[in-house]
Amino acid sequence: MTPFAPHVYADRRRRAAEQAARAGLDGILVTPGPDMTYFLGYTSDTAAERLTLLVVPAAGTVSESAPDGITEALAVVPRLEAHDLERNAVGPVEVLAWSDGDDEHAAAGRQMRAGGRYAISDSAWALHVLALQRSLPGTSYEPFTLALPMLRAVKSSEEIARLAAAGAGADAVFAEIVQRPFAGRRESDVAAELDALLREHGHEQVDFTLVCAGANGADPHHDAGPTLIHEGDLVVLDFGGLADGYGSDTTRTVHVGEPTVEEREVHDVVRAAQQAGFEAVRPGAACQDVDRAARRVIDDAGYGEHFIHRTGHGIGLTTHEPPYMVEGEGLPIEAGMCFSVEPGIYLPGRFGVRIEDIVVAFPEDAPQGARRLNESPRELVVVG
Known part of the structure; x- marks a missing residue:
C-alpha cells in the first residue's frame, strides 16, 4: 500500500x-x-x-x-x-x-x-x-x-478516503456483474468474474467472493462452488478485498428472472432493517444500538429466528476488525469509525437475503449520523 x-x-x-x-x-x-x-x-x-x-x-x-x-x-x-x-x-x-x-x-x-x-x-x-x-x-x-478496542477503530480522514475509494471500486464491480448472465452458470464462474473485476477496479488483494444461489443463500458464508444458477434463484453476492491497503466489503442480493411475492417481501424487510441500522448511527449511540435497530425490524416482520449473525463489523486494514455491531457491545460510536451494516434473513433449504454497506460515523458532511461508502442499488435487482 x-x-x-x-x-x-x-x-x-x-x-x-x-x-x-x-x-x-x-x-x-x-x-x-x-x-x-x-x-x-x-x-x-x-x-x-x-x-x-x-x-x-x-x-x-x-x-x-x-x-x-x-x-x-x-x-x-x-x-x-x-x-x-x-x-x-x-x-x-x-x-x-x-x-x-x-x-x-x-x-x-x-x-x-x-x-x-x-x-x-x-x-x-x-x-x-x-x-x-x-x-x-x-x-x-x-x-x-x-x-484496546479503539486502537485502530477511529479512522483519520486519509484512511476514510481510502476506504471510500475501495467502496466505490466495489460499487463499480456490482454495476458490471449485474449486466452479465447468471442463469446456467456455476457459482464459481460468477465468483471468478467478481475477483477479476475487483482487481480491475483497484484492488490489489481479493479476500472473498461469495456467490450463494438458491438454497445456498441460507448459509451466510457459503463458498462459491459448482452449483448451477437457475432461473428463479435468489443469489447473494458478498465480495471485497483491499485497495491501497484498505478494505471493501459489500453484499447485494439479486434475482434471476422475476421474483415471487414472498421473495420481494423478504428482501424488502432486509432493506428496511438495513436502513434502520444505518439510521441508528447517531451521537450517543452504542455499537449494540445498530444491531438492535436492524434486528427489531426483522423481529417485527416475524423472521427474527432467521437473522443469525451480528449486524456489522469494523473495517480498515483488514475487512473484519473492531468495533462489532452486536448485542452486548456497549462501546460508544465515535466520529471516524467505519463499519458494516449487514442484516440478513436466511430460510434453510430455500433462500437467503443480505444487504451490506460500509458506513462512516459522523463525518463532516453528515454530522448527525453516518455516510454510506457504498451506493449501489439496495433495491432487488433482476438479472438474466
Missing part, C-alpha cells in the same frame, strides 16, 4: 502509548500483520516462527530525548530482516537485531517491565506469547481487541 507521511505513523504510536497508559498497561506489543503495518508502514516477510516484535511503551515511560517528541518504540527483529525493516519502515524506529541461536524472547523481555501488563496483537503466535511468559514470569498479556 502507498505509505502515509512519517508523522502519521509517529502520531499513531504516540496515541497508542497514551491509550495504553489510560488502560493501565505498561505498553503494547505489535506483531507482524495489519497492526505492524498500521504503526510502521511495514509488513514483515520473515517466517513467523522468528520473533518480530514492536515494543511501544505506555506514555509516562517515554524518553524525553525522543526526536521530535516521537514515542520511543523498539523493533526486535531477526538480523536477517533488520536491514529490510530499517529501509522500509516509515519514519525512525530503533532496531534491536537478534541472530539465530540467540534467546530472542529474553532480548525482547529486557525492553519490558517484569510483572507488567501488556496488550499484544490478536494474531500473535502462541509460541511467542508463551515464550515471553517464560522469560518474564508474572507478566500478563491481553489481546488488543479486549484491552
